[in-house]
Amino acid sequence: MAFPISYMFFLLTLILGSAISISSSSWFGGWIGLELNMMSFIPLITLKMNSYFSEAALKYFLIQALGSALFIYASCVSISLTHLMFIFTLFALLLKLAAAPFHFWFPQVAEGLHWPQMFILSTIQKLAPMILISYLTVNVILTKMIMISAILSALVGAWGGLNLTLLRKILAFSSINHMSWMLMAISISDTFWLSYFFFYSFISLSVMMTFFKIQAFSLSTIIQSSQTSNFFPLLLSVNMFSLGGLPPFTGFVPKWILIQIMVNLNLFFTLFFLLTSALITLYFYLRMTIPFLLMSSPTMNFNTKTMQLTPTSTLLLIFTSFNLYGILLPVYSLLI
Template sequence: MFNNSNKILFVIIMMMGTMITVTSNSWLSAWMGLEINLLSFIPLMSDNNNLMSTEASLKYFLVQALASAVLLFSIIMMMIKNNLNFEINSFLISSMLLSSLLLKSGSAPFHFWFPNIMEGLSWMNCLLMMTWQKIAPLMLISNINIELILLLSIILSVIIGSLGGLNQSSLRKLMAFSSINHLGWMLTALLINEMIWLTYFLTYSFLSFTLIFMFNSLKIFYFNQMFSLLFESKILKFCLFLNFLSLGGLPPFLGFFPKWIIIQQLVMNTQYFILIVLLMTTLIMLFFYLRICYSAFMLNYYENNWSTKFFYDYPTYYSHMFLSFFSIFGLIFISILYFMF
């Protein structure tokens, strides 16, 4: 529907919308930035050659429009309360603001739209949904300090994100539920410190980019494709599955580094209940990641007799190896640098 130059323009406008929201000094300008971001992302989602992406873009617009309406209504109520001195419950306004932002980010219990929309998108659009589209809502959530609602959302996000991925055959839905689980960790990081959230978000974005870049290059969308493809390189297959474990936060991979920081901070603040919930749900996630990787890691793993050759260019292959190297050995290098300096 759009050529490459138009798509680049929409990406620039989308990024500008996020920057407007992050740097705004009023709720109204933050809402305007969110709307600019929304209206520029929808054309990137829709594709005339794929009815599922068109359906996904329509669902995304309806959900985000509902969240924006609630957000704008809350902002108007806040302005009426502050300027006209009306007696309106501040907790109610803040709760509506927070709920609309949780709906925009896809956190539980407002996660219902996220896996279905992810299923209809291309891998690159999935990456934008999981990373860039989370920045503006999460930065606005950091300005609303309602710990009770945030703790409820954290617990539900990590539980639903871990249990929802148990019975999935689609990689896009699995990545969606993984994103919901990681959102619980990100909200926990926001309660502690914004720098810890930034560390977690950047690490998660890098790991998601590494996996999705490999999925997109190999044209993999479902689990059975992962097992039926006979990779020309066994190293590439091992890197693909080790990146799964890194995303799940298994030490000694890079994905464990931001979780390590959060665990340390929760222990120092004696918040043991939320820590136990986070750790138990992460173990459930690691269970279904290990279930995927288990057969591929076995030395007596039987592959299909018929050969499915996958032809890829060597620059892409070396890019996979380069990204996977940092994903797998990143924590070791960070630990060495920490003890050196």
């Protein structure tokens, strides 16, 4: 799939919008960056015009416009109602993040996106709102509300992904579930949530690149591809296990660190919901990978006739190798 020059232009302005929000010293500057970010992402959605992409772009615009309106309304609240102003600001940012209970739009929009746009929506588009939310944790009431949203996101992301066969919806609910861990990290730590975010971004990139390479949008597509090649199913299995946080893959590392932090802070009640949701999400990741591993060719044939290492395949191998770094976790634990 060749990307036109306009795609790169809007991608750069999208990153610029995030940078403006992150570096801004005022809420107005943060809002300007979010608006530039939104208006740059909509043309990326409609890069290839059809009814699905147009519908996704319209839904995304309406939801983000609602969040922006709520953001502006919060700034108009009387200065004597400071708590109410910041509560509305938090709601606006949670809506833009698709964190529960404002998650309803995310799976529907994700279903109308292609894989590159799906990756941007799940990662880059969430960076600026999360940084703005981290500024609100100085207020105890808002911190408690962020924790409640984290618990709800964990439950919604886990139960919503069950019994689904469409890959983009599954990864949408997976993103909501991972959002719960990042929101919890924001509420209890100043900087660790950024580490979790970058771990999640790299792992998501490896998963979505694999889906993009084999043009998979449902479980049946993956099963069909596993019958002709063992290469991509094996890569996908490693990537999905890492995304689910299965030890000893890399995706387990940020969760393990956050679990230690929460235990030290005696946040056992919240940790119970996060761990329960992690087990449920791991179940539907395993449900995705086990069938096509069992149905793949019994002879693990990796000769050059069945597998040609194109630049894309080589890049996939590099990103997949990142998901194996978690094997070094015991060594890391001995050093600290």
